[in-house]
Amino acid sequence: MGHDLLTIYFLKGIEYLLAVAYLPLFVLFWRFATPKAPAVAVAAVGDKAPGWADQLADYFRLPGDLFHHPGHAWARVEGDTVVVGLNDFAQRLVGRIDRLRLPAAGTELAQSRPAFSIVSGGRSVAVLAPVGGTVVEVNHEAASDPGAVKQSPYGRGWLLRVRSPQMAAQLKALMRGELAQRWMDTVWEQLNTEAAATELGAVYQDGGTPVDGMAQGLSPEHWDRVARRYLLTEDESFEGGSDA
Amino acid sequence: MTDTTFDRGLGPREWVIEKVFLGMPLGAYLRSLVTPGNLLVALILIPGIPAVVYRFVYGIGAVSNLTQANPWGLWIGLDVMSGVALAAGGFTIATLVHVLGLRDYQPIVRPAILTGFLGYLFVVIGLMADLGRPWNLPVPMVYSFGTGSVMFEVGWCVALYLTVLALEFSPAVLEWLGLRKMREWALKLTLALTVLGLCLSTLHQSSLGALFLMMPHRVHPLWYSGFVPIFFFVSAIAAGIAMVIVESALSHRAFGSRVAPGSHERLDRITLGLARAGALVLFAYFFLRLQGLVDSGRFDLLNTGYGYWFLFELLGFVLVPAILFGLASRQRRVVLARWVAGWTVIGIVVNRLNLSVITFNWNSPERYVPSAMEVLISVTIITLGVMTFRWIVNRMPVLRDDPAFPPAH
Numbered sequence: 001m002g003h004d005l006l007t008i009y010f011l012k013g014i015e016y017l018l019a020v021a022y023l024p025l026f027v028l029f030w031r032f033a034t035p036k037a038p039a040v041a042v043a044a045v046g047d048k049a050p051g052w053a054d055q056l057a058d059y060f061r062l063p064g065d066l067f068h069h070p071g072h073a074w075a076r077v078e079g080d081t082v083v084v085g086l087n088d089f090a091q092r093l094v095g096r097i098d099r100l101r102l103p104a105a106g107t108e109l110a111q112s113r114p115a116f117s118i119v120s121g122g123r124s125v126a127v128l129a130p131v132g133g134t135v136v137e138v139n140h141e142a143a144s145d146p147g148a149v150k151q152s153p154y155g156r157g158w159l160l161r162v163r164s165p166q167m168a169a170q171l172k173a174l175m176r177g178e179l180a181q182r183w184m185d186t187v188w189e190q191l192n193t194e195a196a197a198t199e200l201g202a203v204y205q206d207g208g209t210p211v212d213g214m215a216q217g218l219s220p221e222h223w224d225r226v227a228r229r230y231l232l233t234e235d236e237s238f239e240g241g242s243d244a
Numbered sequence: 245m246t247d248t249t250f251d252r253g254l255g256p257r258e259w260v261i262e263k264v265f266l267g268m269p270l271g272a273y274l275r276s277l278v279t280p281g282n283l284l285v286a287l288i289l290i291p292g293i294p295a296v297v298y299r300f301v302y303g304i305g306a307v308s309n310l311t312q313a314n315p316w317g318l319w320i321g322l323d324v325m326s327g328v329a330l331a332a333g334g335f336t337i338a339t340l341v342h343v344l345g346l347r348d349y350q351p352i353v354r355p356a357i358l359t360g361f362l363g364y365l366f367v368v369i370g371l372m373a374d375l376g377r378p379w380n381l382p383v384p385m386v387y388s389f390g391t392g393s394v395m396f397e398v399g400w401c402v403a404l405y406l407t408v409l410a411l412e413f414s415p416a417v418l419e420w421l422g423l424r425k426m427r428e429w430a431l432k433l434t435l436a437l438t439v440l441g442l443c444l445s446t447l448h449q450s451s452l453g454a455l456f457l458m459m460p461h462r463v464h465p466l467w468y469s470g471f472v473p474i475f476f477f478v479s480a481i482a483a484g485i486a487m488v489i490v491e492s493a494l495s496h497r498a499f500g501s502r503v504a505p506g507s508h509e510r511l512d513r514i515t516l517g518l519a520r521a522g523a524l525v526l527f528a529y530f531f532l533r534l535q536g537l538v539d540s541g542r543f544d545l546l547n548t549g550y551g552y553w554f555l556f557e558l559l560g561f562v563l564v565p566a567i568l569f570g571l572a573s574r575q576r577r578v579v580l581a582r583w584v585a586g587w588t589v590i591g592i593v594v595n596r597l598n599l600s601v602i603t604f605n606w607n608s609p610e611r612y613v614p615s616a617m618e619v620l621i622s623v624t625i626i627t628l629g630v631m632t633f634r635w636i637v638n639r640m641p642v643l644r645d646d647p648a649f650p651p652a653h
Contacts (some may be wrong), residue, residue, distance in 0.1 A: 007541065015540045022531045026524075033523040143523065168648065177645060178350060182510065242458035 002234065017174070032127055060089045060184050063154050064185040067174035070183070071232040074154065075174060081133050082096060084115070085158040085230075086149055089184065092119050092225050093191075094125060095213020099147035109134045109162060111170050114233060116159060118146075123224040129147035130174060133164030194218060263420065264640065276352035285627055292624025295374065295617055304376055307617035313480045314612035316600050318600040320647030323343065327477070328365055328402070328452060330589060333491070334360020334409055335438075335445040341386025342438040349508060354416055354642045355495055356488050358633065361409035364402060366629040373621055394454050401448035407442045420640040421648050427649070456599060464603035466545050467552040469536035472599075479527045483592040485522040486565075489515055489585035495643060498634075503643050510598055512578045519581035523569035550603060557598060563590025603616050 067075040069153060072090035076083045091097065099119040100113045111113050117130035142148040142157050149157035164170055177182055195218060215223040215230070254262060265273040284457035299307045308315045340346045342478055372378050385403060391394045412431060418427035456463050468473070496503055527539030537543075537558075545551050566589045572581035601612065616621075637643060 011538055011541050015535055018531065018534055018538065022528075025531075026527065029527050029566075029570065030524065032521045033573045033574055035520070035576055085393075095248075178347070179507070179645075 006152060017051065058167050060087075060183055061179050062087070064177055066154065066180075067130065067171050067176050067184070069112070069128060069130035069174055071112070072230065073130045074126050075130040075171070076158075077167070077171070078161075080163065080167070081136060082133070082162045082164050082171075082240075083158050083159040084130055086118070086127060086153055086163055090118075090231060091150050091153055092212055093215050093221075093230055094120055095216055096120050097149060100143050100146050100149070100159065101142050102138050105135050105138055109133060109160075111173065114168040125224055125227045125231060127231055128233060129162075131162055131164045131167070131170045133162040133167075133170075134145065135160050136163050137161035191218075191230070192236045201240055261523055263639065276313045279571075283630060288327060288623055288627045292620055292627065295620050296624060298618070299373060299621060300376065300378075304374070307615065307621065308613060309566025309615045309618065311607060311610065311612070313603055313610050316604060317374075317612060318601065318614040319370050319374040320619045321597045321601035322593065322622055323625055324367050324374070325452060325600050326593040327370060328369040328449065329483040329592050330487055331360045331367065332445060332449060332480040333488040334412070334484070335441045336481055336484035337441050338412065338438045342435055343442065348517065349514055350631065351413040352492055353509060354413070355492060355637075356484075356584055358403060358636060358642055359407060359487065359491050360484075361406070361413050362629050362633050364406045364409060364627050365632075366489045368406065369628075370625050373625065379647060394451050394458065397451045398448050399446050401451065405441060405448065406436050406446040408444060410436045411580055412441065416640045416642055419462055420647045421500070422648075424649075427639070437553070444567075445480075446477060450474065452476055461581075462605050464545075464554075464600060464606040464620070465540050466537065466550060467599050467603055469539055471532060471536050471539070475532060475536065478525065479592055479595060482522055482525040482529060482588060485518050485590035486585040486592070489518050489522070489582055490589055493582045499637055507644070515578050515581050516564050516576055517572055519569045519584070520573035522585065523566050524567035524574060526569065526588070530558070530566060532563060532652045550606060553598075554601075557594055557618065561588070561594055565591060569638065 001231055033214050062074075064065050067077075067086065069075070072087045072093075074087050076085075076206065097118055101119060103109065103116060103122070109129040111130070111132035113132075114126040117124045117126045138160055139148075139156075139158050142159055148150070149159070150158065158205045187242050191214065195214075213223070215226040219226050256289065261267060261269065264359050266276075295307065304310060308317060310321075333356040337349055337353055340347050372381075384390060384396055384399050411430065414430045415427050417533055418424075418430055450473035453473035456468065456472050456532060457470070460468050493514070496508060546555060565584050568584040569588075571577070572584060605612070641649070
């Protein structure tokens, strides 16, 4: 096929047709390659609380500079010690905190073993230690006023200062940054799915803010069991600590 | 977080044991190296390294089937042309995360940049094997600019981009060395380096294609087009995406102990997102290649042996993977996405080999077939690249964050 005038017009014509056909085909292909909407329990939750998925991202945002234990305690490195506290999710899960049973200075903690407990309405829920080591300081302010944990869980509501002999190795077992945030999102999603399934669903107040005492919303009779399940202390008994 | 260096207090001997020998004494470390995989590597390198030395001592004629009529062979087609395309994952993923702000892809930035860096490093080594006389490298770089040459542009661009990739990867090296301050400085350069990397990649990915514009008589008309530079650039994006999918799947399998907990599920989501991107890029690339075919006006050549091969490449390695990537994304089939990515990687290599080796000099009576030494040297260079990747991933924070450092983003 030579490049005479007619041939060039013919070829240019095909090129234009191709370019024009490409545009709608690309739109169709885009739609083809788009994942189908997931048909999971999310929809059921959505019926109860419109737009929860959008709001999810804003609740329980974890500070990026902290290490997080799956039992909802956090750890912050300060010099050669580690400061430990309870995260925002855990304090909202439990709701009202009557007392905190914190270990005395000098107590030896083991990572992922019960470190302290929260007492509410006569029931007690243990919390696992994010790191092991010797307790060198107890936050007496938070111990005497548990409200500090509720108002500032990552600040003045810190609970223990621990000197850990294997700090680097222990911190490696904890989550941080984006990984921790995704874990938190998954936990939150799980709680909402559970709320929708039990039709108690009171994890939100109007407007979508998580209510205080979500565990009680889920199970008023056995809220401590629910809390223990999320704090991973279902099979743990905690005898240590002293009432503050 | 306060400044806590976990390396504090390590003596030089402990430092070497901890950082280089993975916490094992020398004897135990050497014993740990005796594995079936390393045996295979030894079988390649024992004849391979002397072959590379032989090539530099006795010249290219002694080891290759390259001639004046066929000056480009396996090293250019596979190690350079394909290597550069497959190393495009570095700029593609860095741009996605740092320029377009798709933070979900953050976990694969470092592996992608490391793959890019090593890809380019071994492209340069492959190019050195082809060019010879490495001591002449400063000539075009410093005191004899051939500004009219496409190779000048490619040479400078690759050198600059290799530097950019080294700097982009430097935070991981500095974390490994425990150099906190320098690492903070290196992190501040991230955005600037990403933008620079995007510019440089656009330039040299396309100018590798532009090399063919200078020899339309040597390239088969079905593959030749004035759009070849654009084809090279667009297909490099697809190659980079496919390579990142393949590399991350293999890394997660091979370096399971180095992967952050919970990251397998995250990688599945990332893989499906990349599969969708790959589908769209390949779909656009397919239409561009069709335009190239129409522009050549040589439909008559489709009904020849080369024509069938051309159609097989265009349909089998471009349209089919585009559709299958789309299907994998649509139905959330991660395993399918990984197989299609592997197929796409092969397809891009086939495309580069088609242009630079297989259909090159299609109308010449003299055909080029690589010699055994050329194949051995190519395999040796690729093996060295994979070994270097493994050495680095086993020591530096590439597949997961170092807990001693706040996330680098």
